Amino acid sequence: xxxxxxxxxxxxxxxxxxxxxxxxxxxxxxxxxxxxxxxxxxxxxxxxxxxxxxxxxxxxxxxxxxxxxxxxxxxxxxxxxxxxxxxxxxxxxxxxxxxxxxxxxxxxxxxxxxxxxxxxxxxxxxxxxxxxxxxxxxxxxxxxxxxxxxxxxxxxxxxxxxxxxxxxxxxxxxxxxxxxxxxxxxxxxxxxxxxxxxxxxxxxxxxxxxxxxxxxxxxxxxxxxxxxxxxxxxxxxxxxxxxxxxxxxxxxxxxxxxxxxxxxxxxxxxxxxxxxxxxxxxxxxxxxxxxxxxxxxxxxxxxxxxxxxxxxxxxxxxxxxxxxxxxxxxxxxxxxxxxxxxxxxxxxxxxxxxxxxxxxxxxxxxxxxxxxxxxxxxxxxxxxxxxxxxxxxxxxxxxxxxxxxxxxxxxxxxxxxxxxxxxxxxxxxxxxxxx
Ligand code: SF4
Numbered sequence: 001x002x003x004x005x006x007x008x009x010x011x012x013x014x015x016x017x018x019x020x021x022x023x024x025x026x027x028x029x030x031x032x033x034x035x036x037x038x039x040x041x042x043x044x045x046x047x048x049x050x051x052x053x054x055x056x057x058x059x060x061x062x063x064x065x066x067x068x069x070x071x072x073x074x075x076x077x078x079x080x081x082x083x084x085x086x087x088x089x090x091x092x093x094x095x096x097x098x099x100x101x102x103x104x105x106x107x108x109x110x111x112x113x114x115x116x117x118x119x120x121x122x123x124x125x126x127x128x129x130x131x132x133x134x135x136x137x138x139x140x141x142x143x144x145x146x147x148x149x150x151x152x153x154x155x156x157x158x159x160x161x162x163x164x165x166x167x168x169x170x171x172x173x174x175x176x177x178x179x180x181x182x183x184x185x186x187x188x189x190x191x192x193x194x195x196x197x198x199x200x201x202x203x204x205x206x207x208x209x210x211x212x213x214x215x216x217x218x219x220x221x222x223x224x225x226x227x228x229x230x231x232x233x234x235x236x237x238x239x240x241x242x243x244x245x246x247x248x249x250x251x252x253x254x255x256x257x258x259x260x261x262x263x264x265x266x267x268x269x270x271x272x273x274x275x276x277x278x279x280x281x282x283x284x285x286x287x288x289x290x291x292x293x294x295x296x297x298x299x300x301x302x303x304x305x306x307x308x309x310x311x312x313x314x315x316x317x318x319x320x321x322x323x324x325x326x327x328x329x330x331x332x333x334x335x336x337x338x339x340x341x342x343x344x345x346x347x348x349x350x351x352x353x354x355x356x357x358x359x360x361x362x363x364x365x366x367x368x369x370x371x372x373x374x375x376x377x378x379x380x381x382x383x384x385x386x387x388x389x390x391x392x393x394x395x396x397x398x399x400x401x402x403x404x405x406x407x408x409x410x411x412x413x414x415x416x417x418x419x420x421x422x423x424x425x426x427x428x429x430x431x432x433x434x435x
Contacts, residue, residue: 020230026143029182044233062357063227160426218409221344224355245402351405358388
């Protein structure tokens with residue numbers, strides 16, 4: 001760690017927001033690989049909401065209330081002199097850009113201005129937090145890909161497990177295994193990749209040993225706001241509820257957002273007349289390195305996810321949303337949600353759940369567009385679930401939605417026959433489920 005920041009951190013642990021359980025732990029492990037003490041913040045609970053509500057008026061996004069509350073809880077439970085908070089920032093119309101400045105303000109108001117807020121942007125070289133920024137960025141990308149992979153396997157296997165809990169055990173053991181590799185210091189990138197691939201092979205073996213039932217379940221695509229769709233606490237564990245009502249979920253990944261921001265960056269360079277520039281070359285190289293890393297990491301589990309392949313590139317998603325929200329005019333998650341909903345329908349989804357924080361513009365715009373998308377996609381049920389932490393129970397809403405999804409699936413199966421059935425059963429090694 002570099003001199004000034006070494007003093008500033010003074011033995012503190014950087015706490016990573018728990019957007020997804022998987023991503024928070026692997027991301028923290030990536031930080032540890034360059035000598036920074038880091039952990040995922042403790043799982044959110046009712047006290048997080050209580051503390052978050054004390055410093056928010058209700059106009060802020062729900063994810064802001066949750067992340068702020070989690071950090072304030074850590075001050076109480078861990079100690080103000082022992083923690084630092086990781087809160088990235090971004091430009092643009094989304095309120096996310098206000099999270100870090102607002103967190104600093106709340107800490108100042110509470111007399112905790114000495115708590116560092118680590119707010120990486122490409123322009124400040126990761127806040128000077130470490131002289132190993134380049135290495136950290138590469139390991140962090142691998143951490144995100146690994147986390148997405150474990151989550152994807154968890155959601156693919158869990159609905160069909162013979163013994164309740166086996167899939168979650170396989171997922172937790174795999175995350176521990178991957179974190180042990182991600183956190184190792186003084187490992188060059190080539191050696192780390194070799195070790196990570198070996199950990200992904202062990203991940204494959206753990207999931208392959210889960211005993212499964214053969215059962216026909218409707219596939220439900222889950223899109224929406226990135227924090228709310230990934231945070232089980234924020235979305236009232238909606239995915240598990242869909243599984244309890246007989247569905248299997250295909251949840252949009254975190255890496256989808258990274259591919260989208262890469263695409264946006266390149267598009268900006270073109271619009272600025274910098275199509276042939278050093279900046280464009282750098283962007284292309286970065287994208288190619290990320291793609292290569294992703295390919296190597298996912299190779300060992302590829303056959304377990306037949307029928308659940310992600311699009312070849314984010315352009316495939318943007319192309320599908322173009323008739324409704326052209327990505328050259330509309331920005332952000334709404335574009336991805338609409339395009340991905342169509343992609344997931346093409347891959348066999350019989351329903352789409354859009355998870356959105358209450359008052360988030362992305363969900364509101366999508367809700368206005370979905371009736372047309374549904375009509376154009378054979379009447380597939382698409383439902384926006386809003387969350388703000390005040391719901392009594394979403395059980396009934398999920399039950400009604402799943403009924404519509406099952407009716408739609410019945411129609412799909414009538415039309416597609418056996419291939420349609422294969423797409424919606426438990427994973428079968430070596431069976432090609434593609435249409
Ligand atoms: S997408 Fe919506 S909920 Fe999420 S940070 Fe932006 S404005 Fe807030």
